[in-house]
Amino acid sequence: MKAVERAERPRSGPLDVVVTGLPSDAHTWNLVFIQLLLEDLGHKVVNLGPCVPQDEIVESCCKFEPDLLVVSSVNGHGFNDARPLIEAVRSRWELAGLPSVIGGKLGVGGGDEEQAAELMRAGFDAVFQDGTGIAAFESFVGSLAVTR
Numbered sequence: 001m002k003a004v005e006r007a008e009r010p011r012s013g014p015l016d017v018v019v020t021g022l023p024s025d026a027h028t029w030n031l032v033f034i035q036l037l038l039e040d041l042g043h044k045v046v047n048l049g050p051c052v053p054q055d056e057i058v059e060s061c062c063k064f065e066p067d068l069l070v071v072s073s074v075n076g077h078g079f080n081d082a083r084p085l086i087e088a089v090r091s092r093w094e095l096a097g098l099p100s101v102i103g104g105k106l107g108v109g110g111g112d113e114e115q116a117a118e119l120m121r122a123g124f125d126a127v128f129q130d131g132t133g134i135a136a137f138e139s140f141v142g143s144l145a146v147t148r
């Protein structure tokens with residue numbers, strides 16, 4: 001990548017971010033991709049990896065006190081795994097205000113708008129489905145770094 005291309009990317013202050021896969025999801029390179037993207041934007045990442053039990057995700061958020069939780073879904077069970085996860089996150093008073101997003105493929109065949117809307121109702125702050133591009137995610141992260 002040329003230096004001039006790197007310089008044009010939006011830069012913001014460092015956030016502490018927890019990145020995680022969902023309990024049933026074995027896919028890993030999606031998590032590596034998100035970690036590298038966030039680190040390239042200047043943020044600090046704890047990557048919990050794939051197949052993380054729900055309780056471990058919640059406890060890790062309590063332990064690391066991140067500025068942002070990023071959930072990545074690929075295997076087609078994202079919607080089913082993510083709804084109880086975000087309900088468990090929001091049930092903890094320490095995490096009630098933790099900015100939390102999910103992205104990737106929410107369901108079999110990708111996912112749909114209704115699933116995204118339901119995940120927002122359940123407590124996610126943003127849903128970035130495949131096909132919407134990574135710019136919206138970068139913009140969300142950038143605005144968080146400015147306003148926190």
Ligand code: B12
Pocket residue numbers: 024025026027028029030033034070071072073074075076077101102103104105106107108109110128130134137
């Ligand atoms: C490698 C792979 C595997 C490997 C994973 C190995 C590993 N250690 O990672 C193995 C063989 C284990 C595997 C297993 C399965 N897989 Co698989 N796998 C793939 C494959 C070929 C590549 C995935 C990959 O690494 N991509 C590279 C990463 C960087 O890209 P990505 O995962 O697409 O993530 C991008 C986006 O989704 C997005 N994104 C992801 N998360 C987030 C989060 C945020 C916040 C944002 C903004 C964006 C974002 O950004 C990423 C970069 O662009 C894809 C097909 C394909 N060509 O994509 C299928 C695929 C993901 N697998 C699929 C399936 C169905 C399975 C299995 C269920 C198959 C089975 N019947 O056993 C199992 C599930 C196992 C489990 N428990 O999860 C389906 C998912 C279908 C769906 N969701 O609709 C796919 C799409 C294949 C297909 N076309 O059917 N798989």
